[in-house]
Amino acid sequence: MGPLLLVLLLALILFGAGFALNVLWWVAVVVLVVWLLGFVVRGTGTGGSRGRWYRW
Template sequence: MVLIILVLLLAIILGGAGFAVHALWWIALAVLVLWLLGFAFAGGRRGGGGRWYRW
């Protein structure tokens, strides 16, 4: 009985981790697209070195 509970607990933990990793991949993809769009739209600026961020 304890073994079944441990296996189910492990499955829940790994399933939750898999969902979190999948969600993080989509967030990373959205940030990458925004970053590339920032470079595309800020490329024409002369003052400030063409950077759209401060650092």
């Protein structure tokens, strides 16, 4: 009974990690798209130069 529980626990941990990694990949893709769109839609500054779209 012990080895069976160990295998089930390992399968549950691996399933959870795989799901979390899949979600993190989608979050990374969304952040990349927003970051790239920031270069396209940023406004111009007072001197005609293109300013930064973030406030860092």
